[in-house]
Amino acid sequence: GAVVSQHPSRVICKSGTSVKIECRSLDFQATTMFWYRQFPKKSLMLMATSNEGSKATYEQGVEKDKFLINHASLTLSTLTVTSAHPEDSSFYICSAPRLGRGNNEQFFGPGTRLTVL
């Protein structure tokens, strides 16, 4: 199956710093990638849809200036949490549907656990 990687897998940072999380599709191209946030014992919440070559589409309630998304190429999307605060601590997961396969299979990255001190 297709593989999606994320880097880093874990990051601990100080309050006020910015953190960049990378999402890569390793063996297929993805014009669209999705970024999710998962709180402990909660479901995944879609934050934004990352579109290659254009601006990301953010879900209601998600601050676009706080969570910067850049879809730099057909295999890479980055999420930057700017001026991180402890309430941004969470598990961030990206996914990518494989081109030509519609929406019936998205491949998920292993997730990045962010802890803001």
Add this chain to the structure above:
Amino acid sequence: GEDVEQSLFLSVREGDSSVINCTYTDSSSTYLYWYKQEPGAGLQLLTYIFSNMDMKQDQRLTVLLNKKDKHLSLRIADTQTGDSAIYFCAESEGNSGGYQKVTFGTGTKLQVIP
């Protein structure tokens, strides 16, 4: 907005069958999915079903869909300790030329007792 509900916890003995239930509210759901998440990991798609199907079977997994009641279930036959994980039900409105948002349920933690 769309809403997908699941019970939070299920405990079964190894070798028994597990049935995880899900209800959803979006009548225009086209695809319904079951994902598995192991501790500290991302999500793995187990199976999906189109809304015009009633049942889908894949080895030990059986998905039943009651579209009238908007109820989806996942049955795992001969449950093994390796099946212990969180199972997410999800739905989307399908693909009309673009990729549609997937709405996830709250997840059901399956505990398999040896």
